[in-house]
Amino acid sequence: MKIVALNGLLGYGYSEEALEIAFSEKVDYLGVDAGSTDPGPYYLGSGKSFTDRKAVKRDLSLALPKALEHKAPFIIGTSGGAGSSEHVAWLKDILLEIAKEQNLSFRLGIVLSDVSRDYVIDKLKNGKIINMSDEMPLCEQAVENSTKIVSQVGIAPIIKLLQKKADVIICGRACDTAIYAAPCIYKGCKEGLAFHMAKIMECGAMCSEPVAAADVMQAYMYEDYFELCPANPIRKCTVDRVAAHTLYEQSNPYLIYEPDGVCDLTNSVFTQVDERTVRVSGSEFKVAEEKTLKLEGVKLAGFRTICPATIYDPETIKNIDLIIKTVMDFVKANTKDTLSKDSYTVNFKLSGGEESSLGIVIDVVGITQEIADNICSLVRSRMLHCDYKGRKSTAGNLAFPFSPSDIHVGEVYEFSIFHLAKVDSLLETSRILVEEVNK
Amino acid sequence: MKRLIEYTKILRSKNAGPLFITFDLIFNSKVDMKYVENKLTKAEISKAYDVNEEKISIISYEVVNSIKITFPRKHISGNVEDNDIYGCQQHMALANILI
Numbered sequence: 081m082k083i084v085a086l087n088g089l090l091g092y093g094y095s096e097e098a099l100e101i102a103f104s105e106k107v108d109y110l111g112v113d114a115g116s117t118d119p120g121p122y123y124l125g126s127g128k129s130f131t132d133r134k135a136v137k138r139d140l141s142l143a144l145p146k147a148l149e150h151k152a153p154f155i156i157g158t159s160g161g162a163g164s165s166e167h168v169a170w171l172k173d174i175l176l177e178i179a180k181e182q183n184l185s186f187r188l189g190i191v192l193s194d195v196s197r198d199y200v201i202d203k204l205k206n207g208k209i210i211n212m213s214d215e216m217p218l219c220e221q222a223v224e225n226s227t228k229i230v231s232q233v234g235i236a237p238i239i240k241l242l243q244k245k246a247d248v249i250i251c252g253r254a255c256d257t258a259i260y261a262a263p264c265i266y267k268g269c270k271e272g273l274a275f276h277m278a279k280i281m282e283c284g285a286m287c288s289e290p291v292a293a294a295d296v297m298q299a300y301m302y303e304d305y306f307e308l309c310p311a312n313p314i315r316k317c318t319v320d321r322v323a324a325h326t327l328y329e330q331s332n333p334y335l336i337y338e339p340d341g342v343c344d345l346t347n348s349v350f351t352q353v354d355e356r357t358v359r360v361s362g363s364e365f366k367v368a369e370e371k372t373l374k375l376e377g378v379k380l381a382g383f384r385t386i387c388p389a390t391i392y393d394p395e396t397i398k399n400i401d402l403i404i405k406t407v408m409d410f411v412k413a414n415t416k417d418t419l420s421k422d423s424y425t426v427n428f429k430l431s432g433g434e435e436s437s438l439g440i441v442i443d444v445v446g447i448t449q450e451i452a453d454n455i456c457s458l459v460r461s462r463m464l465h466c467d468y469k470g471r472k473s474t475a476g477n478l479a480f481p482f483s484p485s486d487i488h489v490g491e492v493y494e495f496s497i498f499h500l501a502k503v504d505s506l507l508e509t510s511r512i513l514v515e516e517v518n519k
Numbered sequence: 520m521k522r523l524i525e526y527t528k529i530l531r532s533k534n535a536g537p538l539f540i541t542f543d544l545i546f547n548s549k550v551d552m553k554y555v556e557n558k559l560t561k562a563e564i565s566k567a568y569d570v571n572e573e574k575i576s577i578i579s580y581e582v583v584n585s586i587k588i589t590f591p592r593k594h595i596s597g598n599v600e601d602n603d604i605y606g607c608q609q610h611m612a613l614a615n616i617l618i
Contacts, residue, residue: 120597120604213538331589333580
């Protein structure tokens with residue numbers, strides 16, 4: 081059985097020639113991951129994608145007709161970057177646009193994985209929430225403050241849609257591994273091999289050299305092993321690269337935690353088959369007694385205005401702590417009758433130092449955009465002209481690279497929930513839909 | 520005494536989810552890996568990153584002569600105080616530890 085990973089992230093691009101090579105022989109499944117929490121909480125909060133629409137459309141419009149021609153189900157994980165129903169709708173819109181332009185017809189399977197605040201509060205009350213880190217416990221208030229919550233689903237809903245003969249499957253928030261493990265397990269492959277393969281494939285050609293998240297990767301599944309070979313002839317898989325890949329973004333290189341259990345790589349064996357191909361065997365799977373799903377939620381933390389600037393004068397840089405204190409005392413005194421001091425926060429994001437130059441981002445987050453603008457403007461103007469002992473550069477302390485100097489960033493979100501929920505069924509947060517497109 | 524980075528061929532940091540930061544140290548040889556493994560202490564990491572020793576996990580992964588270090592982020596990724604959303608530029612304090 082041959083599985084192809086389009087790349088490490090939908091919208092990051094890939095070589096068209098590599099796609100041609102991958103599809104020059106029979107492909108059974110095509111997959112691509114379309115999201116991550118790496119870009120931070122903003123995207124889940126705002127419903128926006130961190131990938132560009134045009135780039136996502138390009139990646140899909142070359143691959144979709146190939147997958148349909150090969151009758152290879154095309155599985156897309158974590159639609160729109162963060163996987164809420166808004167993100168799924170965004171991706172679906174792009175797919176329908178391509179279907180119309182290229183006159184393609186297919187059965188579309190959709191997994192929605194949003195959860196309500198009530199669902200999480202119920203779990204909390206019944207002692208079914210597990211903290212990922214002691215630093216982030218969960219309380220009812222934090223759930224109430226959350227504006228959006230998604231669950232990271234595993235292979236179960238994808239297998240449901242494969243059973244329903246979906247040609248294209250778009251998921252809400254899903255485990256990266258589920259995209260590639262689901263079809264293998266559906267077809268009867270060993271779970272340990274399926275999850276290990278999936279963990280490597282979800283990053284595209286990151287396990288090859290030259291390394292690239294933005295290229296096509298191929299996996300061949302056999303009964304007792306799997307083989308990896310990049311589609312692009314300029315790349316190759318080596319034992320070191322493939323073995324090292326399981327270190328990436330994981331807290332433990334031997335264990336990959338999944339909703340269904342744990343993939344254990346302690347006994348994995350990596351063998352170089354030919355110059356570009358690596359064989360992996362021995363990866364095991366232990367089914368968890370207690371099934372869990374990861375929940376991700378965000379809350380609105382305020383509205384941001386920033387002002388980037390640079391200081392080149394070493395005398396000014398030496399006095400930066402004093403300048404910041406003077407500025408903040410001034411701002412507090414100036415707004416004491418109009419603003420409560422917990423209606424905004426000011427952070428000075430500093431980089432560099434006396435030996436070169438000091439980069440500064442004045443970062444203001446207010447409970448309204450108006451407050452953030454007001455405070456940022458006061459900080460910037462006071463900092464520009466702040467005096468200190470022995471100052472020679474009395475015309476101004478800051479070099480502004482832009483006009484306007486202050487930039488509206490808009491809503492600021494923070495992660496409010498990042499916890500495991502004990503579940504009775506791994507499908508309990510999934511809403512599964514099937515639609516016929518152009519049929 | 521050499522800086523830790525001089526023993527490694529890869530030394531990187533990255534989020535392991537938004538709550539944790541993880542460091543991969545990949546060495547040129549098993550000898551270097553074992554040497555660093557024996558010398559590097561949780562106390563030094565704790566000092567370099569202002570993190571509690573009990574919260575630091577160090578796991579050797581001999582398959583590729585590597586050591587993985589993981590601990591909770593000081594600020595959750597994307598929180599107002601955070602300065603590195605992906606966590607991929609947090610390795611220098613580790614790189615500069617003298618071994």
